[in-house]
Amino acid sequence: MMGKNDADAQLVREAADKLELESRYSMTKTFIQHGSVSVYAHCISVAEESVRIAKAMKLRVDTDSLVRGALLHDYFLYDWHDNPDGRHNVHGFTHPYTALRNAREDFTLTKKEQDIIVHHMFPLVPIPPMSREAWIVCMADKICAAKETIMMRKAQTA
Numbered sequence: 001m002m003g004k005n006d007a008d009a010q011l012v013r014e015a016a017d018k019l020e021l022e023s024r025y026s027m028t029k030t031f032i033q034h035g036s037v038s039v040y041a042h043c044i045s046v047a048e049e050s051v052r053i054a055k056a057m058k059l060r061v062d063t064d065s066l067v068r069g070a071l072l073h074d075y076f077l078y079d080w081h082d083n084p085d086g087r088h089n090v091h092g093f094t095h096p097y098t099a100l101r102n103a104r105e106d107f108t109l110t111k112k113e114q115d116i117i118v119h120h121m122f123p124l125v126p127i128p129p130m131s132r133e134a135w136i137v138c139m140a141d142k143i144c145a146a147k148e149t150i151m152m153r154k155a156q157t158a
Contacts, residue, residue: 008055012047015067016040023106024077031079034148039074042144046070049140050133059132062112066133069116072107073137075099092124 019025028040037045047070054061076098080091100117103109109117116137119129129135 005052008051009048011063012044012051012067012071015047015064016044016071019068019071019107024102025071025075025106027077028075031077032081033074034145035151037148037151039076042148043071043074045144045148046073046137046140049144050136053136053140059136061133061136062110065110065112065116066136068110069113069133070137070140072103072109072113073099073117073120073141075102075106075117077102092121096121096125 016025026040028043029038031039033039033042047067050066050070051063053059054063054066074095076091076095078098080095096118100114103113103117112131112133115129115131115134119125119127119134120138120141122128122138129138
């Protein structure tokens with residue numbers, strides 16, 4: 001029998017599988033986000049964390065937009081570590097706009113999904129999230145990024 005967390009993980013995996021079938025989403029598996037964590041794995045973690053936050057806080061949310069927006073929040077489709085011309089030095093500030101452009105090319109997005117993608121880097125992106133779902137993903141992204149960065153640092157010192 002599946003527990004609550006298993007059901008949430010299954011919901012996220014099914015949404016990710018659907019994105020892969022409809023687009024370039026599988027490319028996110030080839031790019032590293034933090035340490036040795038792929039963009040794909042990071043986005044899965046952010047989506048799962050977002051669902052956990054919404055449930056823990058007993059918030060009414062559009063779960064489909066929450067999950068889909070979280071899965072697409074880093075849909076920038078390039079290796080930001082490979083930076084021979086210096087254009088990725090501002091990655092933290094610009095990638096939400098690139099992710100939104102790519103997502104719009106491949107999908108029809110709800111207003112909440114667009115809000116999630118473009119505002120997840122607040123306060124680096126100066127306009128704050130406009131929906132509850134976008135605030136949740138913004139928080140979940142920072143939680144997951146911190147965990148991944150700490151894991152990377154632990155691995156380097158081990």
